[in-house]
Amino acid sequence: MRTRLHRLSQKITIHDIARELNLTSATVSRALNDHPRISTETKDRVQAKASQLKYKRNKIASSLRSGKSHTIGVIIPSAQMNFFGSVVHGIENTASSMGYSIILYQSEESSVLEKKAIETFLSARVDGILASIAKETTDFSHYQELKKRNVPLVFFDRNNDDLNVPSVVINDFKGAFDATEHLIQKGYTRIAHVSGAKHLKTFSDRLSGYIAALKKNNVEFNESFIYQGNLSIESGKAAVDYFFNLPVIPDAVFAVEDFTALGVMKGLKERKINVPSAFGVIGFANESFGEHISPSLSSVDQQTVQMGKEAFGLLMDMINFKNGELEIAVKEKIVLEPLLFFRESSAGKING
């Protein structure tokens, strides 16, 4: 009997409060939701009784009835990746401060899991979805389906312009441009680039920024100074091998991201080339290891936390628009400005 009572005690509903207070559940519900037409006295009594009985509102019932779950779905490739952990940090902070919960899913870069995540979100009736597209994804029908269903959707970091979905990205072009120009200003004259898969916009934009900076500063652009890498330490090392077999050898590298830059530094160390006095290096992503290696790595910061905040804000706009019975007209693209961190690896050339 004791246990039975105990078990029941977990299931206090607004009806229990209503009964004890000689009210209807409707009034209790209104009081709990701070409805304007309920007297302050009633509200106080209800509040008091609620906390006395340790009442916890049943969000599930409330969602079912109201059609709003106050929950958003978030898809990231992997929580293990620094970058996404940091974005999620920004998203969750903002969301919870506005009364929203987040359901987190990892795509593991797989289209199948990405679709599964969306199915789950749909059946959980999330109010909106924040997503970073999986690398593997080439068929976007599951995202298009969301648009059809009028489910608010915002992409962050990895988006697809053809889908016409609001997004928050970083200005890759400008980051690359600034990084390259920085190397030029530090006195490096033969600046090479280790790129990433060129079919991904992020990386082709960085390539364009690199080229534009050279042109603007009247530095000769040399096609052979571009090495096609794949975002890894290995490709950075391989790039060094390639560069040092060219007829004209570069004296600096703008790497498409930090692990590639790290590979470049390792390759240079093996060849006993001094960084930065003989060779400058700058990366992209501002990974945590960058400031701790020696020489410390200059890099372009991607404003991850801010990205999360902005993405959630954009999603909120869409959700509110939708509630206002308006067509989702938000066709916005927020482009964050990259932040440059100049460290030792690009401190300047000592010319011979």
Added chain:
Amino acid sequence: MRTRLHRLSQKITIHDIARELNLTSATVSRALNDHPRISTETKDRVQAKASQLKYKRNKIASSLRSGKSHTIGVIIPSAQMNFFGSVVHGIENTASSMGYSIILYQSEESSVLEKKAIETFLSARVDGILASIAKETTDFSHYQELKKRNVPLVFFDRNNDDLNVPSVVINDFKGAFDATEHLIQKGYTRIAHVSGAKHLKTFSDRLSGYIAALKKNNVEFNESFIYQGNLSIESGKAAVDYFFNLPVIPDAVFAVEDFTALGVMKGLKERKINVPSAFGVIGFANESFGEHISPSLSSVDQQTVQMGKEAFGLLMDMINFKNGELEIAVKEKIVLEPLLFFRESSAGKING
């Protein structure tokens, strides 16, 4: 009208399927849930109609009725911290493979946010909670409340033994013991320790492991060889200053975690002390920067992903026990074995 239809098309329910198939919603529900007493033919017809109508089951309604949300709440201090991102990776992977969704909350090390998270979880009627206690938390009443309410709860990494809650932690003692013994075996003879806040079990365990390894190997234990740090690069540097002003100077350090170890290495570099030939260093956490700095940092890996998997598994056990109408008797504590990564920083002393 077009829009109207479109809008309605988002709200296909089992009743719609039932009507079109001349069945009852009960049968459709059973068919969709693969109930054994429903004929294969009916199941097939229902499935076909469901996907034709693009039916998505309403998990909210289902949860309300069945009392199971198939959702668990996860509290971590911050998604920005590598360690927790990695644990979440393990949790989410396992959870989603078993049909569970995770709601993520960050405590930001604050008791207030921690309590707020639990409130939210309770009102979302999660089937269980996975938590890593916030540093700031000294009053555990919100966790005790969960026990009272019979809500399955498992701690990971940061737990409190007094609460008698199942947990998954790493064997800090053994990790520290092995790390210290490794230094001894590599020929270092005066091994110091930079510790963390001693009121936290994690860190006092590491201290104990360090002392035990010295004793077991008959290396003299010297109280002055313990420097009280605070998990930062700065405290590592300060420790070096302290150690090099001792009458007897150590020749190796076991640091309580990697950032401290990094600070030690920086301090040594400033003093032009060679690592590892003159001084050995080993850390704890296996942070990603460790293998990329020079010399690379030896460290103790905390099996983060595995920790997430085990924590979810333990929670599942509790959830199933509960459903079986049994008292929650699971009083388990899973202790993971640390993994040692021996790198350059502890490669051995060249004695003069």
Added chain:
DNA sequence: GTGAAAGCGCTAACAC
């Protein structure tokens, strides 16, 4: 193997 009926706990018209 399927139907009828009830209800999970809440909210929201519509009353007055």
Added chain:
DNA sequence: GTGTTAGCGCTTTCAC
């Protein structure tokens, strides 16, 4: 300012 009523979409006895 509060009550009445009617569901939200699903699951689940209890029938037969």
